[in-house]
Amino acid sequence: MKRNQLNLRLPKPTARTGAMLVLIVILLVAFMIAVAFSVDVAQMHLARTELRSATDAASKAAALELSMTQDQSKAIARGQEVGALNLVNGNPLLMAPDEFDFGHSEESADGRFEFVSGSLPLNSVRVTGNRTAGSRSGAVPLFFGNIWGINTFEPSVTATATYIERDVVLVVDRSGSMAGSKIAALRSAIDIFVTTLNDTSVDEQVGLASYNDRATEDVQLTPDLTQISSAMSVMPVGGWxxxxxxxxxxxxxxxxxxxxxxxxxxxxxxxxxxxNRGPEPRTSALRIANEGVTIHTITFGSGADITRMREVATIGGGKHYHAASGEELERIYREIALTLSTMMTQ
Structure with missing residues (x-):
């Protein structure tokens, strides 16, 4: 018997098959290049954002130190310290002294603040944050820079912080629920607020109003902040x-x-x-805010109307704080006092 022989013939590659393989390779290469480009663009965007935040923080810290000490060397050192606490592309932002510029800022007709380097009296610090080849932190290396011949990214941003004169009015609750430990905690917190303001060289004037179901103007605006503490020490409590x-x-x-x-x-x-008495506070907030007054609000304890007071702060362009304890109340008043003396201008 003859064994049947099967002749298996494989199809021969055609020109069309080869062309498809070439096209697939080209598309894969293009896709990989696009992915690499996207990764580097995202890295550059993140690095610039981090650099902006770090530079803002350094300028605020330097301006605050300048307001407290009037010492440029100390202001630079403080700005460098805060800058190094912020990471840019995973590394601390190291800043040179010549990246800090001192001058004076004034409000222009359009409401913006204009910085003049070296102008007196000094009330502003302009900081330049660099991640360039010549900076202390160096340039930002790119993951796929070799593909297009650019191995690093060199962002540079500036931020200016200014401390200015302020008029501050404290409005405090002296209703019946403030009796006992609460009024004692408030007096202590106001003392800390006053002490903190006294430690700055900024020209603040502070006034004091208090309320239960009625309100009184206890201290008119004054640079003598001891009057605030004195009025608080004898303030009675009671009422709605x-x-x-x-x-x-x-x-x-x-x-x-x-x-x-x-x-x-x-x-x-x-x-x-x-x-629980009188007109709606949010209506008062709208009227006061329209006169250019920033309103911060503080709620103290579990019985406070947090929702309403948060809305009042929002209307007034300020910030709401909540203190669950006397210690937190002291911290909040100190924090507000520290932030009053600096303002970002650009």
Missing amino acids: TSISRGMDAGQAIMNNSRDSKFVERTMIVMTDGQH
């Missing part, structure tokens, strides 16, 4: 809670202040309870 009347009394004090064109005006409203 009318936050809006307290804010209106604060506004009356503010309207007796210096020309608002030359000062920043801030109101700090504190309560431990629920508004």
Whole structure:
């Protein structure tokens, strides 16, 4: 018997098959290049964002130190310290002394602040944050830079912080719920606020209004901050809670202040309870904010109306803080006092 023989013939490669393979290879290469480009672009964007944040922080720290000490060397050292606490592309931002420029900023007709290097009196610090080849931190290396012949990214940003004169009115709650340990904690927190402001060289004037179901103008705006502590030490407590009347009394004090064109005006409203007398505080906040006053709010304790006071701060362009304890209340007043003396201008 003859064995059947099968002749298996494989199809021969055609020109069309070869062309498809070439096209696939080209597309894969193009895709890999696009991915590499996207990775490097994302890295550059992140590095620039981190550099901006680090430079802003360094300028604020330097301006605050300048306001407290009037010493440029100390301001530079503080700015360098804070800059190094911030990572840019995974490395601390190291800054040279010549990247700090001191001068004076004034508000222009369009509401912006203009910085003039070396101009007196010194109230501003302009900081240049660099991740360039010649900087202390060096340039930012790119993952796939060899593909297009650019191995590094060299971002540079500037930030200016200015400390300016401020008029500040404290509006505090003296309703019945503040009796005992709460009024004692508030007095201690206000003392810390006053002490912190006294440690800066910024020209602040502070006034004091207080409220229960009625409100009083306890201290008109004054640079003598001991008057604030003295008034707090003898402040009686009792009655209902009318936050809006307290804010209106604060506004009356503010309207007796210096020309608002030359000062920043801030109101700090504190309560431990629920508004239960008088007009709506949010309405008062809108009117006060329209006069160029920034409103910060502080709620103290578990019974405070956090939602309403957060909305008041939002209307006033400020910030809401909540203190669950006397220690937190002291920290908040100190934090506000420290932030009052600096402002980012550009």
